[in-house]
Amino acid sequence: MPLLLLKDLPRYECLLESAKEFPDLDPSAAEAYLHLLRAGDDAFGVSERNLDEHGISQGRFCVLMLLWRRVHPRAADLPGAAGAEAGPRTPAELAAGANVTRATMTGLIDTLERDGFVKREPDPVDRRMMSVRLTPKADQFLREFLPGHFRTTAKLIGVLTEAERKTLVRLLTKISTQAAAMVSPSTASALIEPVAHAV
Amino acid sequence: MPLLLLKDLPRYECLLESAKEFPDLDPSAAEAYLHLLRAGDDAFGVSERNLDEHGISQGRFCVLMLLWRRVHPRAADLPGAAGAEAGPRTPAELAAGANVTRATMTGLIDTLERDGFVKREPDPVDRRMMSVRLTPKADQFLREFLPGHFRTTAKLIGVLTEAERKTLVRLLTKISTQAAAMVSPSTASALIEPVAHAV
DNA sequence: GGCATACAGTTAGGCAGCTAACGATAATTG
DNA sequence: CAATTATCGTTAGCTGCCTAACTGTATGCC
Secondary structure, three states: OOOOOOOOOOOHHHHHHHHHHOOOOOHHHHHHHHHHHHHHHHHHHHHHHHHHHOOOOHHHHHHHHHHHHHHOOOHHHOOOOOOOOOOOOOHHHHHHHHOOOHHHHHHHHHHHHHOOOEEEEEOOOOOOOEEEEEOHHHHHHHHHHHHHHHHHHHHHHOOOOHHHHHHHHHHHHHHHHHHHHHHOHHHOOOOOHHHHHHO | OOOOOOOOOOOHHHHHHHHHHOOOOOHHHHHHHHHHHHHHHHHHHHHHHHHHHOOOOHHHHHHHHHHHHHHOOOHHHOOOOOOOOOOOOOHHHHHHHHOOOHHHHHHHHHHHHHOOOEEEEEOOOOOOOEEEEEOHHHHHHHHHHHHHHHHHHHHHHOOOOHHHHHHHHHHHHHHHHHHHHHHOHHHOOOOOHHHHHHO
16 A cells, blocks of 8 residues: 555545635545545555565556566557557557556666576667566566466456446547646647747 | 555456456456456545645554544534544544554654654553644644535546436445455354354 | 444564666777 | 757665654552
């Protein structure tokens, strides 16, 4: 459970009362926001518990899955480009895929290599780069681990009907899109931003 | 952004194809699960960005809010008990409220005290305990910070209608409840568990 | 009353994020 | 071709999370 948060969310009446003191507080928005953080944390915790039992962390698992894509490319991953590379290979590509810095990826690869899950190899062409590859041990681990992981996920989401899942995905996508717009408003105004810099 | 995760979620067709290899993979469940983690992370990131600009971390903010409840108790917090204490006071209570270990809380209070936001005082009755209290500086900080924080939340959730918010909270609550049941199934079977141990 | 147990807070050590800076190498550009 | 610029991986040092073990204090049980 990585993100610490209030164990018990404030009740709606409490939010209503706080709104009297803080006019900027939108009770229904705050309620939805807090429930989102809590549910995300809960879901994360369920999967992390699964991973812990197998002695692997969320971060390491993420790296393994990115490399797994390379070993087992799906046709859907390569819609048009025929000879395109299937997945990330270098620490920099892995860092981009996992949304962490290169420095963090160095540490993750360090421990994964120490535990025998990946191997570093120097790139023969560009001598700045390294190639990271899964070992057979990692391949075997994933084949044993993933089914249970998928069952856990299915059990967690199993409380929702198919229609509810679609609705949930739709609403969450709206929020993610809005979050992206709030963090970097340049996404929509990519044509204007450079001008602003030029001026 | 605390929980690292795939930057780009796999597409639905890709999940469908993977399901051929892994029968335990429920594509719609996996899709909903991944979107939940991503949206939770996105929402978390938006608020964390807000906090960072004010030089305070999510964990510290959580502690301040727990202590704030004590300074400004709401009537809704005290439904029946008249003279009951309003909020957490000791490091152990704060740790329970923030869902972290006591050791972690020690570190958080250390830095908060160093920065002048809280003060430790020994408990006059039970000499094992400490009392943690907000300083006027923290009170002023929160009064200045919270309105912006609430506006950010309202803007993020603003993409949803009131009806959508209600739906979202309902679905997320279902998932959180299921997660709790999966992590500690003893909640419902507290009478059976001890027997199992006795045998 | 004396001793085992339980509990509060801290400390020590590990992992996983981050930023900033570095050396080595490649690419660009005058 | 030479020099600047950019990129790759790594290192060092920070924060914040964890577990395990420790000290001091209260409590419970003969």
